[in-house]
Amino acid sequence: MSTGTPRAVVTGLGITAPNGLGTEAYWAATRVGKSGIGRITRFDPSAYPARLAGEVPGFTASEHLPSRLMAQTDHMTRLALVATDWALADAGVVPADLPPYSMGVVTASSSGGFEFGQGELQKLWAEGSQYVSAYQSFAWFYAVNSGQISIRNGMKGPSGVVVSDQAGGLDALAQARRQIRKGTRLVVSGSVDASICPWGWVAQLAGGRLSTGDDPGTAYAPFAPSAAGHVPGEGGAILVVEDEAAAAERGATVYGHLAGYGSTFDPAPGSGRPPGLRKAVELALDDAGLAPGDIDVVFADAAAVPELDRVEAEALNAVFGPRGVPVTAPKTMTGRLYSGAAPLDVATALLAMREGLVPATVTVEPDPGYDLDLVTGQPRVMTVRHALVLARGHGGFNSAAVVGAP
Amino acid sequence: MDNQTFTLEDLKRILREGAGADESVDFDGDILDTEFEDLGYESLALLETCGRIEREYAITLDDSVVGEVRTPRRMVEVVNEHLGQTAPA
Numbered sequence: 001m002s003t004g005t006p007r008a009v010v011t012g013l014g015i016t017a018p019n020g021l022g023t024e025a026y027w028a029a030t031r032v033g034k035s036g037i038g039r040i041t042r043f044d045p046s047a048y049p050a051r052l053a054g055e056v057p058g059f060t061a062s063e064h065l066p067s068r069l070m071a072q073t074d075h076m077t078r079l080a081l082v083a084t085d086w087a088l089a090d091a092g093v094v095p096a097d098l099p100p101y102s103m104g105v106v107t108a109s110s111s112g113g114f115e116f117g118q119g120e121l122q123k124l125w126a127e128g129s130q131y132v133s134a135y136q137s138f139a140w141f142y143a144v145n146s147g148q149i150s151i152r153n154g155m156k157g158p159s160g161v162v163v164s165d166q167a168g169g170l171d172a173l174a175q176a177r178r179q180i181r182k183g184t185r186l187v188v189s190g191s192v193d194a195s196i197c198p199w200g201w202v203a204q205l206a207g208g209r210l211s212t213g214d215d216p217g218t219a220y221a222p223f224a225p226s227a228a229g230h231v232p233g234e235g236g237a238i239l240v241v242e243d244e245a246a247a248a249e250r251g252a253t254v255y256g257h258l259a260g261y262g263s264t265f266d267p268a269p270g271s272g273r274p275p276g277l278r279k280a281v282e283l284a285l286d287d288a289g290l291a292p293g294d295i296d297v298v299f300a301d302a303a304a305v306p307e308l309d310r311v312e313a314e315a316l317n318a319v320f321g322p323r324g325v326p327v328t329a330p331k332t333m334t335g336r337l338y339s340g341a342a343p344l345d346v347a348t349a350l351l352a353m354r355e356g357l358v359p360a361t362v363t364v365e366p367d368p369g370y371d372l373d374l375v376t377g378q379p380r381v382m383t384v385r386h387a388l389v390l391a392r393g394h395g396g397f398n399s400a401a402v403v404g405a406p
Numbered sequence: 407m408d409n410q411t412f413t414l415e416d417l418k419r420i421l422r423e424g425a426g427a428d429e430s431v432d433f434d435g436d437i438l439d440t441e442f443e444d445l446g447y448e449s450l451a452l453l454e455t456c457g458r459i460e461r462e463y464a465i466t467l468d469d470s471v472v473g474e475v476r477t478p479r480r481m482v483e484v485v486n487e488h489l490g491q492t493a494p495a
Contacts, residue, residue, distance in 0.1 A: 066426065066428070066429050067422070067426030067427055067429070068425065068426040068427065068428055068446060068451075069426070070426055071424060071425050071426040071454075072425070072426075072450075130457060130460065130461055131461065133424075133454060134450050134451075134453040134454035134457060135450065135454060137450070
């Protein structure tokens with residue numbers, strides 16, 4: 001909080017989630033525990049071992065985007081571009097009115113544009129290389145959302161993409177905060193992921209962590225004795241992150257600020273050293289200048305893989321004490337959105353602060369052995385000043401962020 | 407498909423199919439001499455368009471076309487030159 005370090009505040013939200021398209025619809029569903037998980041409709045899943053997903057409802061991209069962009073974008077990019085439009089409108093920012101080099105774009109990605117890529121690969125095999133779209137050169141690419149957001153909105157400041165699976169959603173926001181601290185006025189950040197297509201699906205199946213349950217009410221059950229993998233979802237959240245002084249100067253409404261961040265990487269298997277999640281939490285708290293008792297609620301990573309649930313519960317109990325802090329996983333209503341998950345959790349934390357209500361973890365009869373104060377059944381009415389958001393990526397990424405009220 | 411000719415209408419159709427059309431451009435106006443860049447098409451859009459023309463008309467355009475052909479009029483001319491070369495005598 002030194003005067004030399006500008007605070008990074010969030011002034012706009014754009015949400016595309018399986019249980020609600022747009023912030024209003026998402027929050028209306030989330031606050032009452034309405035899930036968006038169901039049987040896959042984007043392709044016929046009957047021949048696959050996992051058949052449930054969280055699909056964004058009611059999104060017709062051509063209603064929002066010009067045909068020039070339709071020809072060159074994957075589904076995830078279309079969602080990200082529209083979420084960005086909404087976030088900027090929510091923030092009251094008209095990019096054309098600001099200097100291009102004062103605005104950057106930092107998103108995350110876990111897999112790139114799989115659905116577009118699948119279509120082009122099918123043309124390659126079935127018809128030949130001359131049938132592959134020239135736009136395949138970038139439409140599949142991890143950085144494509146950042147690039148397209150930058151081009152559409154004329155944002156030429158520091159930009160990039162972070163690829164660290166689910167942890168990337170927080171890593172991108174941290175990178176956005178870094179750029180704000182270094183003098184960029186505004187950064188469009190957060191992330192949207194989507195790869196609910198046969199090619200994306202088999203890639204996820206190969207990871208071995210998908211739930212094969214067919215009941216949307218129980219298939220994704222983190223911290224439950226029945227936990228047996230997750231249900232994937234699509235979507236995420238785009239956030240407008242601004243230098244606090246610049247936001248105040250233009251009279252912006254502030255949702256909250258990015259108060260702290262920490263990230264670690266797990267030691268190699270068999271090393272005997274402990275997992276890195278607890279350290280990531282401690283780093284984030286230190287960075288925010290807060291004690292564990294200052295955190296009002298934790299938005300869990302919620303892997304729903306018993307070993308990973310145990311690691312997360314142990315990390316939280318080590319830092320906060322057994323049942324020492326309310327923990328929730330609204331992602332049980334959306335499925336795991338990969339890089340889109342943590343930005344959506346950050347947005348949800350900000351909305352929870354605004355309303356004074358923590359949404360519940362649905363689908364869960366928690367295992368009492370974890371000793372967590374899991375918010376289940378009903379949402380919890382409470383004041384939230386600081387929320388901790390956790391996100392882990394496949395292969396050992398651990399990230400933690402503290403979000404603070406305005 | 408004997409004695410094919412390639413018209414501005416064919417070009418506009420293929421541009422729309424492969425790359426879309428900029429809503430701020432009047433496509434039905436006189437665009438023959440408007441540069442592709444001003445019509446909202448970057449080099450990748452032209453690469454895609456040339457690829458589609460090659461497939462549909464079974465011709466091979468020189469790689470330099472994407473970089474050197476700047477207007478619809480010139481593109482229509484170049485494609486017709488190729489059609490003339492490949493047409494039976």
